[in-house]
Amino acid sequence: LNFTGKVKTGFAISGATFALLAGVLAYNTVFVNPVIPDDEQTANIVSYEKKYRQTYESMAQPSVIDAEFDVNIFASERSLELSGLYTMQNLQSHDLDSVFVNLPAELNLVDLSVDRPFTLIVDDADNKVKVLQFTTPLKPNEVVKLNYAFDFKPKGISAKRQASRIFHNGTFLDVEYFPAIGFSTARLSQSDKLRDKFNLGPAPELAAADDKNAVMKSAFSGDTHWVTSHYTISTDKGQTAISPGELEKHWTQGDREHFVYRGKRATVFYPAIVSARYKVKEAKWNDVAIKVFYHHRHDYNVDTMILAVQKSLDVFTAAFGEYPFDHVRILEFPRFSRFAQSYPGTILYSEAIGFIANLEPNKETDLDYPFYVTAHEMAHQWWPHQTSASATKGANMLSETLSQYSALMVMESHYGADKMRQFLRFGLDRYLRGRGTERDKEVPLMEADDHSYVLYDKGGIVMYALRDYVGGERLNKILRDYLNEFKYAGSDKAYPTSVGLVNRIKRNIPQEYQYLVADLFENITLMDMRATEAQAKKLDNGQYEVTLKGLVNKNRMSETGEPTVIAMNDLIDVVVFDENEKVIYLKKHKFDGGDFELTVTVDGKPANAGVDAYHKLIDRIPDDNSVGVTMASTD
Numbered sequence: 001l002n003f004t005g006k007v008k009t010g011f012a013i014s015g016a017t018f019a020l021l022a023g024v025l026a027y028n029t030v031f032v033n034p035v036i037p038d039d040e041q042t043a044n045i046v047s048y049e050k051k052y053r054q055t056y057e058s059m060a061q062p063s064v065i066d067a068e069f070d071v072n073i074f075a076s077e078r079s080l081e082l083s084g085l086y087t088m089q090n091l092q093s094h095d096l097d098s099v100f101v102n103l104p105a106e107l108n109l110v111d112l113s114v115d116r117p118f119t120l121i122v123d124d125a126d127n128k129v130k131v132l133q134f135t136t137p138l139k140p141n142e143v144v145k146l147n148y149a150f151d152f153k154p155k156g157i158s159a160k161r162q163a164s165r166i167f168h169n170g171t172f173l174d175v176e177y178f179p180a181i182g183f184s185t186a187r188l189s190q191s192d193k194l195r196d197k198f199n200l201g202p203a204p205e206l207a208a209a210d211d212k213n214a215v216m217k218s219a220f221s222g223d224t225h226w227v228t229s230h231y232t233i234s235t236d237k238g239q240t241a242i243s244p245g246e247l248e249k250h251w252t253q254g255d256r257e258h259f260v261y262r263g264k265r266a267t268v269f270y271p272a273i274v275s276a277r278y279k280v281k282e283a284k285w286n287d288v289a290i291k292v293f294y295h296h297r298h299d300y301n302v303d304t305m306i307l308a309v310q311k312s313l314d315v316f317t318a319a320f321g322e323y324p325f326d327h328v329r330i331l332e333f334p335r336f337s338r339f340a341q342s343y344p345g346t347i348l349y350s351e352a353i354g355f356i357a358n359l360e361p362n363k364e365t366d367l368d369y370p371f372y373v374t375a376h377e378m379a380h381q382w383w384p385h386q387t388s389a390s391a392t393k394g395a396n397m398l399s400e401t402l403s404q405y406s407a408l409m410v411m412e413s414h415y416g417a418d419k420m421r422q423f424l425r426f427g428l429d430r431y432l433r434g435r436g437t438e439r440d441k442e443v444p445l446m447e448a449d450d451h452s453y454v455l456y457d458k459g460g461i462v463m464y465a466l467r468d469y470v471g472g473e474r475l476n477k478i479l480r481d482y483l484n485e486f487k488y489a490g491s492d493k494a495y496p497t498s499v500g501l502v503n504r505i506k507r508n509i510p511q512e513y514q515y516l517v518a519d520l521f522e523n524i525t526l527m528d529m530r531a532t533e534a535q536a537k538k539l540d541n542g543q544y545e546v547t548l549k550g551l552v553n554k555n556r557m558s559e560t561g562e563p564t565v566i567a568m569n570d571l572i573d574v575v576v577f578d579e580n581e582k583v584i585y586l587k588k589h590k591f592d593g594g595d596f597e598l599t600v601t602v603d604g605k606p607a608n609a610g611v612d613a614y615h616k617l618i619d620r621i622p623d624d625n626s627v628g629v630t631m632a633s634t635d
């Protein structure tokens with residue numbers, strides 16, 4: 001937490017802002033800062049794939065069902081002792097004869113064993129892989145315990161080497177610091193250049209939604225489903241150590257602080273530990289305790305974050321159902337990364353993207369992003385913390401797009417419907433920029449995996465448009481029913497797919513809106529909407545008659561990105577604003593493509609008129625959607 005001065009970040013939500021779970025999917029996405037691997041790392045990436053992919057990629061693994069972590073952080077020395085016990089069960093219908101373990105790259109292995117006879121058939125120090133083969137195979141439902149211990153003692157290993165996440169003040173042990181079970185597709189390279197050079201074949205892709213094996217795996221943790229996690233942590237005196245779970249005990253002994261966190265319910269398997277000297281601000285939402293842990297000089301946006309948590313709980317519990325924990329914690333971590341990430345009941349937030357943002361809320365161009373990011377991360381407590389997607393194409397739509405949509409609902413509830421025009425335009429601009437710089441090819445929303453501009457920016461607009469057309473209550477009921485069907489599903493019930501959710505939407509919206517599903521989710525559709533002329537004349541009764549001319553066309557993008565104008569008979573907003581930008585007319589009209597001319601009657605004096613002026617649909621050139629109204633001269 002080495003903040004030195006106020007920075008002005010304004011409107012820029014960087015690509016790294018909304019990190020999602022860094023599991024199977026996310027590791028390859030834009031949310032991990034693209035690090036150019038050095039030769040040794042490249043060699044390891046390649047040899048990991050060459051040695052293990054063929055044998056282990058689809059080999060089922062024992063599922064972790066309970067995890068205990070015992071961690072001693074020596075912040076002043078930047079050293080660490082970490083041990084743990086994974087209780088694992090064979091949840092397959094066949095025997096399992098081994099367990100594949102990825103060891104934490106930075107740590108030194110002290111011990112790794114299971115509580116039944118085994119042979120170490122792979123012991124690969126370069127790739128940090130061990131495979132333990134059981135002497136007698138693990139039968140279905142049988143349980144095995146994996147014990148491990150690691151440490152990091154910089155003096156013992158090399159005086160120069162430092163751990164990248166252990167700091168004097170601000171340690172954050174993320175998922176990379178814990179052993180992971182099973183071959184990790186996250187460790188495969190997505191770079192075509194590197195894959196070509198080493199003859200690795202095409203980049204790995206997620207399975208199709210109808211893949212019967214893939215739907216039984218979590219997008220984030222493979223064969224591991226829902227895990228209870230418990231943490232016993234000690235750290236330097238004066239520091240607070242925090243992990244997911246309910247705080248059971250805290251005591252100080254000598255120069256050490258001790259903490260015990262116990263997970264009361266099974267959650268996604270996503271360990272994390274943070275330790276720092278924190279200031280704490282507390283608040284409540286009903287019986288939920290809200291705490292923000294922050295660096296004492298970084299209090300600028302703490303109240304905003306608390307307000308966003310409270311508003312999110314209001315909106316999401318009403319729309320989707322109960323919040324599963326009795327606490328919400330927001331933890332600041334140092335700026336070695338710029339992202340915010342949701343863990344069960346706990347949100348980790350880089351100091352670089354919220355805590356030190358200097359915002360001017362009244363300035364038109366400033367999106368209040370500490371509020372927005374907090375709402376988005378809170379939404380992850382529903383998506384995917386209660387409904388993990390299956391390891392199939394489109395999995396991220398079920399977490400990121402739903403979280404974007406949910407966050408927009410909070411924005412609307414807090415800032416009012418009028419402000420949505422600004423938020424949607426912001427997302428639209430980012431989407432258009434994103435597709436403009438796409439190096440590979442754009443895909444429809446329901447197939448997007450690492451296309452952040454599709455998942456977040458287009459996704460938010462798409463869901464918001466759908467809400468606007470079919471009604472918020474109807475759409476939220478669809479999402480609530482989806483959540484209830486898949487809540488904590490896994491192991492014995494297939495996880496959800498993006499195809500499943502899209503089909504559910506189709507089944508539950510009226511016939512007249514079915515075209516929207518094809519336009520928004522299943523295809524890449526871009527509108528050309530233009531207002532060219534608006535004339536008004538005052539009527540004898542004091543009202544005004546506005547005649548609006550323009551053009552509306554719908555384009556469908558081909559596989560190769562070529563637009564084709566397609567037939568349409570679509571409902572699109574016609575909006576008229578007065579001089580104060582107040583809406584005096586807002587109604588959907590039918591457009592069948594090409595030039596149009598229409599006339600509406602409004603009460604106030606019109607100043608501006610247009611089509612889709614709120615940017616609910618995706619328009620290639622959004623600036624020409626509205627036009628100034630000229631007054632017809634009266635005789």
Ligand SMILES: [Zn+2]
Nearest residue numbers: 018019020400
């Ligand atoms: Zn997210």
